[in-house]
Amino acid sequence: MSLLHSKLAQILPIQADEIRNMLKEHGDFVVSEVTLKQVYGGMRGVKGLVCDTSEVPPDKGLIIRGIELKEITEKLPEEILWLLLTGELPNQAELADLQKELTARNAVPQYVWDVIDSMPADSHPMAMFNTAILVMQKESVFAKRYDEGMPKSEYWEATLDDFLNLTAKLPAIAGYVYRKRFGKGPRIEPDNSKDWSGNYVHMLGLEDDNGEFTKLMQLYLTLHCDHEGGNASAYTSSVVASTLSDLYYSLSAGLNALAGPLHGLANQECLKWVLETMEQFGGVPSDEDLEKFAWETLDSGRVIPGYGHAVLRITDPRYDAFLAFGKKHMPNDPVFATVSKVFDVVPNVLRQVKKISDPWPNVDAGSGALLYHYGLKEFSYYTVLFSVSRALGIGAQAVIARAYGLPITRPKSLPTAKYAKMVKG
Ligand code: CMX
Numbered sequence: 001m002s003l004l005h006s007k008l009a010q011i012l013p014i015q016a017d018e019i020r021n022m023l024k025e026h027g028d029f030v031v032s033e034v035t036l037k038q039v040y041g042g043m044r045g046v047k048g049l050v051c052d053t054s055e056v057p058p059d060k061g062l063i064i065r066g067i068e069l070k071e072i073t074e075k076l077p078e079e080i081l082w083l084l085l086t087g088e089l090p091n092q093a094e095l096a097d098l099q100k101e102l103t104a105r106n107a108v109p110q111y112v113w114d115v116i117d118s119m120p121a122d123s124h125p126m127a128m129f130n131t132a133i134l135v136m137q138k139e140s141v142f143a144k145r146y147d148e149g150m151p152k153s154e155y156w157e158a159t160l161d162d163f164l165n166l167t168a169k170l171p172a173i174a175g176y177v178y179r180k181r182f183g184k185g186p187r188i189e190p191d192n193s194k195d196w197s198g199n200y201v202h203m204l205g206l207e208d209d210n211g212e213f214t215k216l217m218q219l220y221l222t223l224h225c226d227h228e229g230g231n232a233s234a235y236t237s238s239v240v241a242s243t244l245s246d247l248y249y250s251l252s253a254g255l256n257a258l259a260g261p262l263h264g265l266a267n268q269e270c271l272k273w274v275l276e277t278m279e280q281f282g283g284v285p286s287d288e289d290l291e292k293f294a295w296e297t298l299d300s301g302r303v304i305p306g307y308g309h310a311v312l313r314i315t316d317p318r319y320d321a322f323l324a325f326g327k328k329h330m331p332n333d334p335v336f337a338t339v340s341k342v343f344d345v346v347p348n349v350l351r352q353v354k355k356i357s358d359p360w361p362n363v364d365a366g367s368g369a370l371l372y373h374y375g376l377k378e379f380s381y382y383t384v385l386f387s388v389s390r391a392l393g394i395g396a397q398a399v400i401a402r403a404y405g406l407p408i409t410r411p412k413s414l415p416t417a418k419y420a421k422m423v424k425g
Contacts, residue, residue, distance in 0.1 A: 073219060112135060125178070141161035192218060235257075278338055325397070
């Protein structure tokens with residue numbers, strides 16, 4: 001049994017017991033009221049879900065297991081995986097054991113490559129990536145053991161197996177999607193002497209002589225890992241998992257939500273927008289040019305990608321971390337300079353639009369410029385990078401939900417006529 005597995009075997013049943021006791025005593029406690037505006041407004045602010053991996057206070061941004069993001073930007077994604085699941089950062093022996101476990105599970109079945117090869121050459125990279133995850137469903141330990149009659153108390157263990165198997169394989173699959181989709185040459189075999197993100201960089205096949213790109217990827221894969229339970233991808237995934245679909249089904253479902261332009265696809269859209277401004281104004285635009293371009297975008301009925309958030313009401317600390325990386329490693333890069341300028345100009349524009357709740361940059365506003373600097377210029381690929389990281393949070397949430405024995409999700413809907421009757425009293 002791995003160190004992670006034995007640690008979880010100690011803590012998860014205790015947490016599940018605590019929840020059972022709390023429910024027994026306080027099951028009827030009212031935690032939230034719902035207004036009509038919330039019913040028709042994507043349930044913003046309705047407290048009706050549980051997520052123990054992370055929390056996003058509107059005035060602070062992502063907090064993972066009680067630790068603010070700025071304190072863990074130097075950590076490896078594997079350490080974050082451990083933190084998400086257990087609530088603590090791993091010690092050296094625990095980290096080494098997890099890394100060994102992931103390496104042992106990283107072989108991808110040949111049929112996955114065949115499926116990717118047979119997709120249309122102009123498929124979106126997210127469609128290729130998610131198809132590869134879904135086609136591996138037959139490898140699910142959970143599905144197999146469920147068929148064999150596994151007891152409910154062991155569901156989390158089988159889900160942990162699926163989680164580790166998937167996590168181990170995602171960098172190779174994502175690396176191949178990049179090479180295949182953008183004609184970068186043959187697939188690159190993993191180098192098992194490298195850590196999880198280092199191996200991903202290796203399999204992308206981009207130059208990284210000074211190790212800076214690997215550092216960026218480490219940061220990228222850490223920053224995008226989780227964002228509590230109600231965001232569209234995590235929520236979609238948890239609804240699917242609540243039916244006892246295995247993680248292959250539920251992760252690919254959640255990542256399909258991430259592929260929407262209002263969610264994870266915003267990072268591709270954002271760099272596109274930045275490059276469009278540079279093209280229109282022949283280089284780094286002036287503040288006036290940018291302001292004009294921002295208004296043109298808004299007046300044409302489009303959103304300014306990378307800005308605004310359903311929960312946050314401050315500059316996203318993940319954006320701050322990317323901005324700090326850019327200032328340190330590429331202060332004179334024109335695309336990065338434009339991104340910084342957008343930050344100086346766009347919030348003031350968005351503040352003038354009354355309906356917009358949050359004028360500040362989110363995680364997607366800056367990352368593209370940094371990837372672009374290191375030669376990862378195919379921006380339709382960016383959401384795949386986001387997905388590799390977000391799989392950590394989605395997978396951890398799935399393991400924990402199984403340990404808590406959460407039931408199938410089934411909120412109540414009503415027809416508009418009934419709401420209309422209600423408001424008329
Ligand atoms: N540009 C233009 N309009 C914006 C806007 C932006 N950046 N942010 C919000 N608005 C608009 C909304 O489209 C909405 O307009 P309608 O009422 O006409 O539909 C109105 O302002 C109110 O929206 P809100 O309450 O401020 O924000 P929501 O919670 O509804 O939506 C989000 C949040 C992220 C979808 C929205 O801010 C947006 O579309 N931003 C741009 C896309 C983006 O960056 N998405 C990535 C988010 C992070 C992630 O998940 O990866």
